Amino acid sequence: MSKHIQAIRGMNDLLPDDLVWWQRIEEQARSVLHAYGYREIRFPVLEKTDLYRRSIGEVTDIVEKEMYTFEDRNGESLTLRPEGTAGCVRAGIENGILHNQVQRLWYLGPMFRHERPQKGRYRQFHQIGVEAFGMATPDLDTELLLLCQRLWRALGVDGLTLELNSLGTSQARAAYREALVAYLQGRLDELDEDSRQRLHKNPLRVLDSKNPAMQPVIGDAPKLTAYLDDVSLEHFATLGKMLAQAGIKFVHNPRLVRGLDYYTRTVFEWTTDRLGAQSAVCAGGRYDGLVSMLGGQDTAAAGFAIGLERLVELLQQKGGAIEAASRPQVYVAIAGETEEATQGLALAETLREEGFRVECHCGGGSLKSQLKRADRSGAKLAILIGRDEIARGEVGVKVLASGAQEQIGRGELTAYLRSRLV
Ligand code: HAM
Secondary structure (H helix, E strand, O other): OHHHHHHOOOOOOOHHHHHHHHHHHHHHHHHHHHHHHOOOOOOOEEEHHHHHHHOOOOOHHHHHHHHOOEEEEOOOEEOOOOHHHHHHHHHHHOOOOOOOOEEEEEEEEEOOOOOOOEOOOOOOEEEEEEEEOOOOOOOHHHHHHHHHHHHHHHHOOOOEEEEEEEEHHHHHHHHHHHHHHHHHHOHHOOHHHHHHHHHHHHHHHHHHOOOHHHHHHHOOOOOOOHHOOOOHHHHHHHHHHHHHOOOOOOOOOOOOOOOOOOOOOEHHHEEEOOOOOOOOOEEEEOOHHHHOOOOOOOOOOOOOOEEHHHHHHHHHHHHHOOOOOOOOOOOEEEOOOOHHHHHHHHHHHHHHHHOOOEEEEOOOOOHHHHHHHHHOOOOOOEEEHHHHHHHHHHEEEEEEEOOOOOEEEEHHHHHHHHHHHH
C-alpha cells in the first residue's frame, strides 16, 4: 500500500472532541458581538496579492516572507488571506457600505501565514475579527476593549494583560522613524543581524526584537511618545481616562508597534504568560488611513482579531467539563433484524421531533456491542427495541451509568425521558 498523504505542516485537523471547545467560544462570541450591534460579514479567502501589499505594507514580515502567493491559471497573482482587515475593508468599499455610514462588522475564518510552526503558531489558523467604521473618537476604542473584556468574562478566561500604545499619525511616525534610524546607526556595532536588516526597511520593528543582547540598545532608543502629534496625544490621554472609568486595566507599552503597517493612533494586544512565546491572544487597533489607502473615502476605523487556537488552548489548560451539545442524549439499540431496525428508526425520528438528540444504532451487531457503542456515544440513556417490546408497545430503557433497566410504555416514554434528561 502506498504511504498515506499527510496534511500540510502547520495546518491542523480539528476533531470533534476539540470542536466542542471551538463551538463554545464561537457561540459566546456571537452572542457578545450581537449584544454590541456587530453584524457578520463574509469575504473570500483568496484576494489579489496587491490588496495585502498595499494594506499590510511591503516591508512587513507578513508580506515579505509569510504569504501564500501563487499565480492562477490566468497568470494573476493571488494570495490566501493572511488576515481579515484588508479583505473586510475591500469588501466594504466595493459594496458601498462604509461611506458616510457607521458599520460594526465581524467575521470568523481561517487565515494563512507561512510562519515557522510551533505551539500557538500555525500556518492555517483561525481568527474572529471585529472591524468598526465611521467612528473617530476614543469612545469607540473603549467600546472595542469593553467588548473584549465581556467576552473574556463570558468564557471564564482570566489572567490576560491589556497592553496599549499609540502610534500617532503616519506623519508623526515618519518623523520618529528618522530619529530612530539616526540613533540605531550610531549603535550599529550592537545590532544583531536581524535588526541590521530591519534598520532601513522597517526600523520600528527593531524595537520588537526579543534578543536579550539587543535590550540595552532598545532601552535607550528614542520613544515614539515624544514624537506624537497633539491630536494623537489627546486621543490617547482620553482613551486612558475612559478605560479607567470603564474599569479596564491596561499597561502602556511604548514598545508595542504591531507587525502590520496600517495602524494609526491606538494599538493594543491582550497577552498571557501561559502560552509560551506566542503570548498575544487578541490584537488590533485603529487604522484611520486604510479605507482611503485602498481607494475608498476617508473613513475612521478600528478593530481587532482574536487568535482562536490560542484562546482554545487557554481554555483547555484551565480544564473543566464542557456540556457537549453535539452528543446524543439517547442511544436506540436494536435487538433483532429489519423489522426491529425499522421500528427503531421510526422511534428515533419521533423522539427527535420532540426535541431530543438521538443516535440510532445502525450496522447490526450483538446487543452487547451496541451497548458499548451507546456508552462511548456520551448518551445518558439507551432505549432497547426487540420483538417482545414491539408486541407489548413498550421499550426497555437502560441508565448507562448505573446499568439499571426498566420497561416503559411507549405512551409514557416522552415524559419519562424529559424527567431524566433535563
Ligand atoms: P495580528 O496581530 O497579526 O493582527 O493577528 C491577530 C491574532 O491572531 C494574534 O494576536 C494571534 O492571536 C493570532 N495569530 C496571528 N498569527 C497566528 C499564527 N500564525 N498562528 C496562530 N495564531 C495567530 C491581525 O491579523 C489584524 N488583522 C487584527 C486587526 C483587526 N486589527 C484591526 N482589525
